[in-house]
Amino acid sequence: MSFGLRIVHELDEILWRRFVDHHPCGTVFHLPEFYRIFSASRGHEPLLWACLDLEGRIQALFLPVLVSLLRSVRLDFFRRAVDYSGILYENTPAGLSAMQHLMHAYNALYDHRILFTEIRNLNDISSCRSIFKGCGYPYRDYLNYLVDIDLSEEALLRQIGKNTRKRIRREVNRETVAFHEISDPEEIPKAYRLLAATYRRNRIPLADISLFQNAFETLYPAQRMSVFLALIDHRIAAASFELFYKDVAYGWYQGSDARFLNYNVNEMLMWHVLKSCAQKGYKVYDFGGAGYPDEKYGVRDFKAKFGGTLVNYGRFLRVHSPFLFSVSQWGYRVIQKMPRIKSI
The missing domain is CATH 3.40.630.30 (Gcn5-related N-acetyltransferase (GNAT))
Structure with missing residues (x-):
């Protein structure tokens, strides 16, 4: 009633x-x-x-x-x-x-x-x-993947798939990929351009840049948002937008420059994001979706590498x-x- x-x-x-x-x-x-x-x-x-x-x-x-x-x-x-x-x-x-x-x-x-x-x-x-x-x-x-990040760095790395873990360790030793967390809203357009190129390649509509600018200006000062960049020779190779609330870190939007994929920038940035979120005190990383189970979805295969629990x-x-x-x-x-x- x-x-x-x-x-x-x-x-x-x-x-x-x-x-x-x-x-x-x-x-x-x-x-x-x-x-x-x-x-x-x-x-x-x-x-x-x-x-x-x-x-x-x-x-x-x-x-x-x-x-x-x-x-x-x-x-x-x-x-x-x-x-x-x-x-x-x-x-x-x-x-x-x-x-x-x-x-x-x-x-x-x-x-x-x-x-x-x-x-x-x-x-x-x-x-x-x-x-x-x-x-x-x-x-x-x-589907979706939820990753337990309430772990030590070594334990966090161990739960990642063997081949991905091997590539991460190799790139860490090479010191080719550097990382940067955006603190200035003037940097948001740089990260957005990478998202736009990624979504355009995959023929998926992307929200207007104003959504990301407004989110950063509102949530970043409250420590509820971070934007991480992977850099190769000072050039942006990948970007990841993260949101935070309670004990959960939410993967919001990600994009990468196809010219740098041989450097495993997506895996490297994801590893950096998981480490950073764990260091900030969050306990769960929510990957934000892994597609319909009856449809092929390459993004799901990528997310599966990081040892999360598959939920439906x-x-x-x-x-x-x-x-x-x-x-x-x-x-x-x-x-x-x-x-x-x-x-x-």
Whole structure:
């Protein structure tokens, strides 16, 4: 029942942050800071859906972000909604009722207005799959790797695959690859150019640079973000954007210069990131996704090298406009089959 529950689209930030801080599934993406980051970033429009009880306590929190498929077009039917962290709700009958109430109200507003809504779970909520299905959000398997980094440096290295470990030790001895952590926001465009080239090579859309600039300016002073660079002869060979919250380090975005792959820059930078996150006191490294199990995914093979635990928290998807969704899927497949674009 939804008696006594009310849906709001604004929250007191202190109440909001306290709810996320104390919730066992709260992540960096649930924080009001990230809502502000998305609000200030081109091509993103965050939504706040919260369900409160009679005492004004948050029972459920849903934070989808409307993302434009075409940056120059803001029509709803060219947009999709992505929840990057999963819905937070109190694990009580009242919390579950609030979550269902929230989802049904959201569906009523956005059905036939946007393409789809995808909920990307960062925690195990398998016990609630039937509830999400009842709200119109069927489940699909989606993998991820979680790496235990609450270890000594030697133990951290030992859990990496043998061949990768051998390459890392060889490059460490050669001292060819140097590392740098960005502290000046003026350096963000350098790292972004590497991301843009990587995503362009793989024909994958990339968020506007404003997302990364706003994130760095907001989160870096609070020690909730780092950007690491791998350098060869003072040239940027790879970049990795990391986020931090509670005891978890989140791998956010990574990119590399194809001209330096013979130096194993991706493995070297990943090793440096894991070491650095462990030294900062974080206990788990979340790789941020490893693809659908029924599809080939080279990134999953790369992430598997670093000794993490393979988890399957999955995703929920509701298609709001079936015809337009089918057209968009067809268009994306056409783009994926186009000849690869040469770049760094």
